[in-house]
Amino acid sequence: MVTKQFGSTPEAADLRRADSLAREIFSDIANKWALLIIEALGERTLRFTELRQEIDGISHKMLTQNLRMLERNGLIEREVHPTVPPRVEYTLTEPGTALRSVVDGMCDWTQRYLAHIESARDRSAV
16 A cells, blocks of 8 residues: 655655655646546636536536545635525636646647648558
8 A cells, every 4th residue: 555645745746656645746747638638627617517618518517526526625716606406606716726827738738739740640540
């Protein structure tokens, strides 16, 4: 069993260590659904159904799991309004907004090098 290194120790921030908190966080956020949720929220608040409509192909289960994980890591806030049925809204927190700038950079990189990557894939398929 691996014991996670929590706290402000250098080990906790070392992505190379299997037991580091940094690696756990990185693993949580470095998945396509989390990145797409962060991008979709952008600078606005969205309801669950709106998020699901924004992210083509995500299932109800995957959206729920990723929203819970992002909330647990403090990247989004969930607000439940006392209506019938309950209205639940999601918004990026300050750390979530900071991460969004990184995600935007990754999106820009993808668009910039898409043709190059596609060409490389075509060459390797031969």
